[in-house]
Amino acid sequence: MRDFGVNDILYLLTATQWTIYLTILSFVAGGLLGLVLAIARTSRSPLASGAALVWIRAFQNTPLLIQLFLIYYGLGLLGYRLPPFVAAVVGLTFYTSAFLGEIWRGCILSVPRQQWEAGDALALTPWQLRRHVVLPQAIRIAIPPTVGFLVKLIKNSSLASIVGMTELMRAATAINNATFQPFKVFAVAALIYFTLCFPLTLLSRHFERKLDVSARG
Amino acid sequence: MTYQFQFGAVFARVDLLIDGFLLTLQLTAITSCLGFLIGLACAITRTYGPAPARLAVAAYVEVFRNTPFLVQLFLIFFGIPEVGKLLGVKWLPTPYWAAIIALSINIAAYMTEVIRAGLESIHRSQVEAAESLGLSKLQVILHVVLPPALRNVYPALSSEFILLMLGTSVVSVISVEELTGAGNLIQSETYRTFETYALIWVIYFALAVALKLLLDLLAGWIIGRRVSRIGASAGHA
Amino acid sequence: MSVLEVRGVSKSFGTVEVLRDISLELEQGQMLALIGRSGSGKSTLLRCLNGLERIDAGSIAIAGHHMGRDPAALRRLRQDVGIVFQAYNLFPHLSVGRNIMLAPRLVLRRSDAEAEAKAREVLAAVGLSEKFDAYPDQLSGGQQQRVAIARSLAMTPKVMLFDEVTSALDPELTKEVLRTMETLAETGMTMVLVTHEMNFARRVADRVAFMHAGRIHEIAPPDDLFAAPRTPELQQFLSSML
Numbered sequence: 001m002r003d004f005g006v007n008d009i010l011y012l013l014t015a016t017q018w019t020i021y022l023t024i025l026s027f028v029a030g031g032l033l034g035l036v037l038a039i040a041r042t043s044r045s046p047l048a049s050g051a052a053l054v055w056i057r058a059f060q061n062t063p064l065l066i067q068l069f070l071i072y073y074g075l076g077l078l079g080y081r082l083p084p085f086v087a088a089v090v091g092l093t094f095y096t097s098a099f100l101g102e103i104w105r106g107c108i109l110s111v112p113r114q115q116w117e118a119g120d121a122l123a124l125t126p127w128q129l130r131r132h133v134v135l136p137q138a139i140r141i142a143i144p145p146t147v148g149f150l151v152k153l154i155k156n157s158s159l160a161s162i163v164g165m166t167e168l169m170r171a172a173t174a175i176n177n178a179t180f181q182p183f184k185v186f187a188v189a190a191l192i193y194f195t196l197c198f199p200l201t202l203l204s205r206h207f208e209r210k211l212d213v214s215a216r217g
Numbered sequence: 218m219t220y221q222f223q224f225g226a227v228f229a230r231v232d233l234l235i236d237g238f239l240l241t242l243q244l245t246a247i248t249s250c251l252g253f254l255i256g257l258a259c260a261i262t263r264t265y266g267p268a269p270a271r272l273a274v275a276a277y278v279e280v281f282r283n284t285p286f287l288v289q290l291f292l293i294f295f296g297i298p299e300v301g302k303l304l305g306v307k308w309l310p311t312p313y314w315a316a317i318i319a320l321s322i323n324i325a326a327y328m329t330e331v332i333r334a335g336l337e338s339i340h341r342s343q344v345e346a347a348e349s350l351g352l353s354k355l356q357v358i359l360h361v362v363l364p365p366a367l368r369n370v371y372p373a374l375s376s377e378f379i380l381l382m383l384g385t386s387v388v389s390v391i392s393v394e395e396l397t398g399a400g401n402l403i404q405s406e407t408y409r410t411f412e413t414y415a416l417i418w419v420i421y422f423a424l425a426v427a428l429k430l431l432l433d434l435l436a437g438w439i440i441g442r443r444v445s446r447i448g449a450s451a452g453h454a
Numbered sequence: 455m456s457v458l459e460v461r462g463v464s465k466s467f468g469t470v471e472v473l474r475d476i477s478l479e480l481e482q483g484q485m486l487a488l489i490g491r492s493g494s495g496k497s498t499l500l501r502c503l504n505g506l507e508r509i510d511a512g513s514i515a516i517a518g519h520h521m522g523r524d525p526a527a528l529r530r531l532r533q534d535v536g537i538v539f540q541a542y543n544l545f546p547h548l549s550v551g552r553n554i555m556l557a558p559r560l561v562l563r564r565s566d567a568e569a570e571a572k573a574r575e576v577l578a579a580v581g582l583s584e585k586f587d588a589y590p591d592q593l594s595g596g597q598q599q600r601v602a603i604a605r606s607l608a609m610t611p612k613v614m615l616f617d618e619v620t621s622a623l624d625p626e627l628t629k630e631v632l633r634t635m636e637t638l639a640e641t642g643m644t645m646v647l648v649t650h651e652m653n654f655a656r657r658v659a660d661r662v663a664f665m666h667a668g669r670i671h672e673i674a675p676p677d678d679l680f681a682a683p684r685t686p687e688l689q690q691f692l693s694s695m696l
């Protein structure tokens with residue numbers, strides 16, 4: 001048994017990089033997919049809207065942990081032994097797409113009806129209407145909850161440790177197994193997560209307040 | 218190579234599934250009650266309490282909302298014995314109790330924020346009217362502010378309950394044999410990993426939908442009586 | 455015997471002096487109407503009378519209580535001083551009956567049966583007996599305001615304050631609320647009201663105080679005050695109300 005020392009903290013910080021990569025990759029990929037879902041959910045086609053709804057509910061109504069298990073072992077069955085990192089990115093991407101899709105749907109729908117009608121009246125195509133009239137307005141409303149979701153994603157990326165990916169949480173578990181000083185080890189891990197998340201929480205709140213003020217003024 | 222799906226072996230351990238399912242229900246029920254009560258007390262303190270108490274609640278909420286539940290769970294399950302040793306207290310939380318404590322404290326931080334938003338949605342004039350009738354501060358909060366405040370945030374509250382239910386799956390990592398834990402056991406016995414988790418996935422989905430229906434029904438029961446009355450009077454007019 | 459004694463009351467919001475050295479008295483069973491432009495301090499003065507606003511200087515004695523800072527004493531004072539607001543402020547989650555019963559049950563510790571009997575009695579007094587089980591959002595503005603009056607009456611107050619209670623109502627509904635208030639005045643209730651209804655003030659009030667820039671500019675029985683305003687400010691105000 002050895003003591004929890006400076007090297008361990010450095011190791012945790014190195015592992016934090018992977019938490020960040022994992023988060024960024026799934027945020028970007030999940031965001032793109034989420035945008036498609038949000039547009040599909042607000043389209044007039046019942047097929048597109050229905051399919052997007054099924055996808056969103058499938059991920060929103062089940063635990064992320066089970067989703068990660070299914071992707072990790074499920075893709076394994078198809079003959080691909082995926083590295084845990086890839087499985088985690090895929091899992092978190094799907095998860096992100098469902099949540100951002102639903103958040104952004106709400107933002108798109110909160111753009112007043114008259115704006116859609118005004119665009120229609122100008123004979124814009126459905127795509128032009130979304131691209132030039134609705135989305136620019138929806139994005140302003142979308143920023144606070146999107147940043148808020150990013151915080152949730154960073155926190156939930158810790159579940160990737162359970163399917164074997166070495167990120168911050170798994171590194172902490174490994175160090176704990178060597179040092180048996182769980183309180184120190186996990187407190188440092190918590191502190192690192194807090195340092196990543198809290199500024200984003202403040203940022204999200206800041207945007208929200210700005211939006212409130214501009215809505216009132 | 219084509220894979221043959223076999224659910225038979227999984228269904229053979231339906232006993233484990235049922236136990237796990239019941240434990241998931243139990244954990245959800247207990248921790249949503251505890252979490253709601255803690256969150257309620259914290260939200261009231263955060264909104265109406267003295268400055269130091271407000272600050273303490275704010276710190277608690279920020280810490281628990283900005284760190285992963287998994288870390289909190291480990292800190293409580295593995296960390297309590299270590300801290301206890303330093304203080305000379307010998308208490309080893311069982312996985313079950315560690316799960317109950319971690320889930321309750323975690324969800325309470327989220328509930329605090331939701332309920333606080335509800336309290337702040339009630340106009341100051343309601344408080345003035347109640348105070349003018351001679352009600353004490355606590356009576357004003359309990360009888361005048363809280364009922365409509367909770368009604369205003371009911372949708373947000375009910376989605377927190379569902380997230381809590383789904384979140385209980387994480388406590389399987391400290392070997393609590395709720396639904397996900399039961400799945401871990403079954404797959405290690407049967408080697409039917411994918412089938413096991415697919416089945417578990419379906420059960421969670423059904424449970425989430427059922428919980429949502431139940432919460433909506435409850436909302437209808439609490440709030441809906443009003444709606445039907447309004448409907449009836451509109452009929453007269 | 456005076457039920458209300460205000461001595462040298464001043465109050466500021468930040469650097470703005472809203473009340474300057476106000477003194478007045480009111481006898482049992484009288485009605486005092488406060489008139490003046492918005493921002494003249496009349497609503498603030500009224501809200502000071504039941505401690506919704508704190509005064510910076512001076513003293514207030516009302517219904518046998520001295521205005522102080524002790525919360526328990528303030529609650530006792532408020533049991534004897536009812537107030538009705540411009541925006542009714544009924545509790546939206548409670549039925550009319552429950553709105554009225556709330557304070558008697560919680561503050562006066564009345565049983566449900568006693569509180570209900572009292573609620574039915576005051577509801578009858580404002581002419582809304584049949585609305586006992588209705589909810590506030592099912593009522594017209596005028597009905598809501600009469601329920602708010604009944605809610606205050608259920609505490610059997612010695613003084614009633616009215617803060618622009620008809621300002622949010624259209625003329626028809628205003629009439630029904632004023633009629634309720636007139637009936638109340640006839641029962642001998644001591645009343646202080648802030649109002650823009652000059653005809654009502656002139657006909658029903660015993661004394662009228664014109665407030666201007668945080669002071670009581672003129673105070674007199676209504677016939678004197680309306681017929682012979684002594685200051686140019688009151689003359690101007692009255693002509694603007696016509």
